[in-house]
Amino acid sequence: MKLTVDTPDGVVVTLGATEVAAGARMFSGEVARHRPVLVNGIPGHISWRPDGTPLSVIAFTVAEGRITAIHIVVDPAKLASIHLPDPA
Template identity: 85%
Template sequence: MLDSLTPSERLAFVLHDMFAVPFQEIGRILGKSADACKMIASRARRKVRAADRSAGPGREHHEAVEAFRAAALGGDFEALLRVLDPNVKLTVDTPDGVVVTLGATAVAAGARMFSGQAARHRPVLVDGVPGHMSWRPDGTPLSVIAFTVAAGRITGIRIVVDPAKLASIRLSAPA
Protein backbone atom coordinates (compact mmCIF):
# COMPACT_ATOMS: atom_id res chain seq x y z
CA MET A 1 0.00 0.00 0.00
CA LEU A 2 2.73 2.46 0.92
CA ASP A 3 4.40 1.86 -2.44
CA SER A 4 1.43 3.56 -4.13
CA LEU A 5 2.21 6.82 -2.30
CA THR A 6 4.61 9.50 -3.48
CA PRO A 7 7.72 9.95 -1.31
CA SER A 8 6.23 13.13 0.25
CA GLU A 9 2.90 11.40 0.94
CA ARG A 10 4.63 8.40 2.46
CA LEU A 11 6.80 10.56 4.69
CA ALA A 12 3.93 12.79 5.90
CA PHE A 13 1.61 9.83 6.46
CA VAL A 14 4.10 7.65 8.33
CA LEU A 15 5.66 10.39 10.42
CA HIS A 16 2.37 11.96 11.47
CA ASP A 17 -0.02 9.01 11.69
CA MET A 18 2.41 6.42 13.00
CA PHE A 19 4.88 8.47 15.03
CA ALA A 20 2.79 11.57 15.89
CA VAL A 21 5.38 13.96 14.47
CA PRO A 22 3.81 17.44 14.25
CA PHE A 23 3.11 18.82 10.76
CA GLN A 24 5.41 21.76 11.54
CA GLU A 25 8.36 19.32 11.85
CA ILE A 26 7.32 17.39 8.75
CA GLY A 27 7.14 20.71 6.88
CA ARG A 28 10.75 21.46 7.80
CA ILE A 29 11.84 18.07 6.46
CA LEU A 30 9.89 18.44 3.21
CA GLY A 31 10.51 22.17 2.79
CA LYS A 32 6.76 22.88 2.84
CA SER A 33 4.31 24.62 5.12
CA ALA A 34 2.49 22.76 7.90
CA ASP A 35 -0.80 23.28 6.03
CA ALA A 36 0.66 21.79 2.86
CA CYS A 37 1.87 18.77 4.87
CA LYS A 38 -1.62 18.31 6.34
CA MET A 39 -3.01 18.17 2.81
CA ILE A 40 -0.31 15.73 1.69
CA ALA A 41 -1.02 13.45 4.68
CA SER A 42 -4.76 13.69 4.04
CA ARG A 43 -4.27 12.66 0.39
CA ALA A 44 -2.09 9.75 1.53
CA ARG A 45 -4.78 8.58 4.01
CA ARG A 46 -7.41 8.61 1.24
CA LYS A 47 -5.15 6.53 -1.01
CA VAL A 48 -4.44 4.04 1.78
CA ARG A 49 -8.17 3.68 2.60
CA ALA A 50 -9.04 3.22 -1.08
CA ALA A 51 -6.36 0.56 -1.49
CA ASP A 52 -7.56 -1.17 1.67
CA ARG A 53 -11.17 -1.30 0.39
CA SER A 54 -10.15 -2.60 -3.03
CA ALA A 55 -8.06 -5.37 -1.43
CA GLY A 56 -11.12 -6.92 0.20
CA PRO A 57 -13.31 -9.53 -1.41
CA GLY A 58 -15.44 -8.16 -4.20
CA ARG A 59 -18.39 -9.29 -6.23
CA GLU A 60 -16.24 -11.71 -8.21
CA HIS A 61 -15.22 -13.46 -4.97
CA HIS A 62 -18.83 -13.72 -3.77
CA GLU A 63 -20.01 -15.02 -7.15
CA ALA A 64 -17.33 -17.73 -7.25
CA VAL A 65 -18.17 -18.87 -3.70
CA GLU A 66 -21.90 -18.96 -4.48
CA ALA A 67 -21.29 -20.87 -7.74
CA PHE A 68 -19.19 -23.41 -5.84
CA ARG A 69 -21.83 -23.81 -3.12
CA ALA A 70 -24.65 -24.28 -5.62
CA ALA A 71 -22.65 -26.78 -7.70
CA ALA A 72 -21.50 -28.74 -4.63
CA LEU A 73 -24.99 -28.94 -3.13
CA GLY A 74 -26.44 -29.90 -6.51
CA GLY A 75 -23.73 -32.46 -7.21
CA ASP A 76 -22.90 -30.72 -10.52
CA PHE A 77 -19.38 -31.96 -11.35
CA GLU A 78 -19.01 -29.88 -14.54
CA ALA A 79 -20.06 -26.67 -12.77
CA LEU A 80 -17.54 -27.40 -10.00
CA LEU A 81 -14.76 -27.79 -12.57
CA ARG A 82 -15.73 -24.44 -14.16
CA VAL A 83 -15.42 -22.53 -10.85
CA LEU A 84 -12.28 -24.29 -9.58
CA ASP A 85 -8.80 -23.31 -10.70
CA PRO A 86 -7.04 -26.36 -12.22
CA ASN A 87 -4.41 -26.15 -9.45
CA VAL A 88 -6.81 -25.54 -6.56
CA LYS A 89 -5.59 -26.58 -3.10
CA LEU A 90 -8.08 -27.95 -0.58
CA THR A 91 -6.92 -28.05 3.04
CA VAL A 92 -9.10 -29.84 5.60
CA ASP A 93 -8.38 -29.41 9.30
CA THR A 94 -9.58 -32.64 10.96
CA PRO A 95 -9.23 -34.00 14.52
CA ASP A 96 -6.48 -36.28 13.18
CA GLY A 97 -4.52 -33.56 11.40
CA VAL A 98 -4.50 -31.66 8.15
CA VAL A 99 -5.46 -33.34 4.87
CA VAL A 100 -4.50 -31.67 1.58
CA THR A 101 -6.06 -32.37 -1.82
CA LEU A 102 -4.64 -30.83 -4.99
CA GLY A 103 -6.28 -30.29 -8.38
CA ALA A 104 -9.74 -29.39 -9.62
CA THR A 105 -10.81 -32.94 -10.51
CA ALA A 106 -9.98 -34.35 -7.07
CA VAL A 107 -11.52 -31.39 -5.23
CA ALA A 108 -14.69 -31.48 -7.37
CA ALA A 109 -15.09 -35.23 -6.80
CA GLY A 110 -14.80 -34.72 -3.05
CA ALA A 111 -17.22 -31.78 -3.01
CA ARG A 112 -19.77 -33.77 -4.99
CA MET A 113 -19.64 -36.62 -2.47
CA PHE A 114 -20.84 -34.25 0.25
CA SER A 115 -23.68 -32.68 -1.74
CA GLY A 116 -26.71 -32.16 0.46
CA GLN A 117 -24.98 -33.35 3.68
CA ALA A 118 -25.16 -30.06 5.54
CA ALA A 119 -28.61 -29.81 7.01
CA ARG A 120 -28.22 -26.11 7.74
CA HIS A 121 -25.69 -23.67 6.38
CA ARG A 122 -25.24 -19.96 5.95
CA PRO A 123 -22.73 -17.57 4.47
CA VAL A 124 -20.24 -16.11 6.94
CA LEU A 125 -17.10 -14.03 6.77
CA VAL A 126 -14.00 -16.02 7.63
CA ASP A 127 -11.02 -13.73 8.25
CA GLY A 128 -12.81 -11.11 6.17
CA VAL A 129 -13.51 -13.26 3.13
CA PRO A 130 -16.75 -15.02 2.12
CA GLY A 131 -17.20 -18.54 3.38
CA HIS A 132 -19.85 -20.87 4.75
CA MET A 133 -20.63 -22.48 8.06
CA SER A 134 -22.80 -25.56 8.31
CA TRP A 135 -24.53 -27.41 11.14
CA ARG A 136 -25.83 -30.91 11.66
CA PRO A 137 -29.58 -31.37 12.23
CA ASP A 138 -28.98 -31.42 16.01
CA GLY A 139 -27.43 -27.91 15.85
CA THR A 140 -23.80 -28.93 16.39
CA PRO A 141 -21.30 -27.30 14.01
CA LEU A 142 -20.27 -29.45 11.05
CA SER A 143 -17.77 -27.22 9.23
CA VAL A 144 -16.46 -23.77 8.40
CA ILE A 145 -15.21 -23.18 4.87
CA ALA A 146 -13.12 -20.26 3.60
CA PHE A 147 -12.27 -19.64 -0.05
CA THR A 148 -9.42 -17.94 -1.89
CA VAL A 149 -10.42 -16.58 -5.30
CA ALA A 150 -8.27 -15.21 -8.11
CA ALA A 151 -9.47 -14.17 -11.56
CA GLY A 152 -12.97 -15.47 -10.84
CA ARG A 153 -11.88 -19.00 -9.95
CA ILE A 154 -11.38 -20.67 -6.60
CA THR A 155 -7.67 -21.28 -6.00
CA GLY A 156 -7.85 -22.39 -2.38
CA ILE A 157 -10.38 -23.88 0.02
CA ARG A 158 -9.80 -24.20 3.75
CA ILE A 159 -12.25 -26.38 5.69
CA VAL A 160 -12.30 -26.82 9.46
CA VAL A 161 -14.15 -29.94 10.64
CA ASP A 162 -12.21 -30.49 13.87
CA PRO A 163 -14.92 -30.32 16.60
CA ALA A 164 -12.49 -28.81 19.13
CA LYS A 165 -11.65 -25.92 16.78
CA LEU A 166 -15.28 -25.52 15.71
CA ALA A 167 -16.35 -25.23 19.36
CA SER A 168 -14.13 -22.18 19.77
CA ILE A 169 -15.85 -20.31 16.92
CA ARG A 170 -18.44 -17.87 18.24
CA LEU A 171 -21.22 -18.30 15.70
CA SER A 172 -24.63 -19.75 16.43
CA ALA A 173 -26.70 -22.08 14.28
CA PRO A 174 -29.30 -20.32 12.16
CA ALA A 175 -32.86 -20.34 13.49
Protein backbone atom coordinates (compact mmCIF):
# COMPACT_ATOMS: atom_id res chain seq x y z
CA MET A 1 0.00 0.00 0.00
CA LYS A 2 1.16 3.54 -0.69
CA LEU A 3 0.30 6.77 1.14
CA THR A 4 1.10 10.11 -0.50
CA VAL A 5 0.55 13.31 1.48
CA ASP A 6 0.88 16.82 0.03
CA THR A 7 1.98 19.04 2.93
CA PRO A 8 3.18 22.66 3.10
CA ASP A 9 6.71 21.21 3.43
CA GLY A 10 6.45 19.01 0.33
CA VAL A 11 5.23 15.54 -0.55
CA VAL A 12 5.59 12.66 1.92
CA VAL A 13 5.40 9.11 0.53
CA THR A 14 4.98 6.09 2.80
CA LEU A 15 4.90 2.42 1.75
CA GLY A 16 3.53 -0.61 3.62
CA ALA A 17 0.13 -1.22 5.22
CA THR A 18 1.21 -0.70 8.85
CA GLU A 19 3.20 2.41 8.01
CA VAL A 20 0.34 3.79 5.90
CA ALA A 21 -2.16 3.33 8.74
CA ALA A 22 0.14 5.14 11.18
CA GLY A 23 0.85 7.92 8.67
CA ALA A 24 -2.82 8.44 7.85
CA ARG A 25 -3.60 8.90 11.54
CA MET A 26 -0.81 11.46 11.85
CA PHE A 27 -2.42 13.67 9.19
CA SER A 28 -6.02 13.36 10.40
CA GLY A 29 -5.96 16.54 12.53
CA GLU A 30 -8.97 18.10 14.23
CA VAL A 31 -12.10 17.31 12.23
CA ALA A 32 -15.40 19.09 12.83
CA ARG A 33 -17.25 18.02 9.67
CA HIS A 34 -16.54 15.40 7.05
CA ARG A 35 -18.22 13.53 4.23
CA PRO A 36 -17.48 11.10 1.41
CA VAL A 37 -16.91 12.61 -2.04
CA LEU A 38 -15.63 11.65 -5.47
CA VAL A 39 -12.15 13.02 -6.13
CA ASN A 40 -11.47 13.09 -9.87
CA GLY A 41 -13.95 10.23 -10.20
CA ILE A 42 -12.49 8.01 -7.47
CA PRO A 43 -13.73 7.44 -3.90
CA GLY A 44 -12.58 10.03 -1.42
CA HIS A 45 -13.28 11.97 1.70
CA ILE A 46 -13.17 15.65 2.65
CA SER A 47 -12.95 17.14 6.13
CA TRP A 48 -13.21 20.65 7.53
CA ARG A 49 -11.91 22.30 10.70
CA PRO A 50 -14.38 23.68 13.27
CA ASP A 51 -14.08 27.15 11.66
CA GLY A 52 -15.18 25.75 8.26
CA THR A 53 -11.79 25.84 6.53
CA PRO A 54 -10.80 22.66 4.67
CA LEU A 55 -8.56 20.32 6.65
CA SER A 56 -7.93 17.55 4.12
CA VAL A 57 -8.99 15.87 0.92
CA ILE A 58 -8.32 12.15 0.67
CA ALA A 59 -8.52 10.01 -2.47
CA PHE A 60 -8.44 6.19 -2.43
CA THR A 61 -7.12 4.14 -5.34
CA VAL A 62 -9.00 0.84 -5.40
CA ALA A 63 -7.98 -2.26 -7.35
CA GLU A 64 -9.86 -5.57 -7.21
CA GLY A 65 -11.93 -4.34 -4.27
CA ARG A 66 -8.92 -3.33 -2.15
CA ILE A 67 -7.44 0.07 -1.36
CA THR A 68 -3.99 0.10 -2.93
CA ALA A 69 -3.09 3.76 -2.49
CA ILE A 70 -4.20 6.78 -0.49
CA HIS A 71 -3.47 10.36 -1.52
CA ILE A 72 -4.04 13.08 1.08
CA VAL A 73 -3.85 16.83 0.55
CA VAL A 74 -3.36 18.83 3.76
CA ASP A 75 -1.41 21.77 2.32
CA PRO A 76 -3.61 24.85 2.95
CA ALA A 77 -2.38 26.54 -0.26
CA LYS A 78 -3.30 23.51 -2.37
CA LEU A 79 -6.65 23.14 -0.59
CA ALA A 80 -7.39 26.82 -1.28
CA SER A 81 -6.74 26.28 -5.00
CA ILE A 82 -9.23 23.39 -5.26
CA HIS A 83 -12.96 24.01 -5.78
CA LEU A 84 -14.39 22.30 -2.70
CA PRO A 85 -17.98 22.02 -1.48
CA ASP A 86 -19.04 23.93 1.60
CA PRO A 87 -19.09 21.99 4.88
CA ALA A 88 -22.25 19.95 5.32
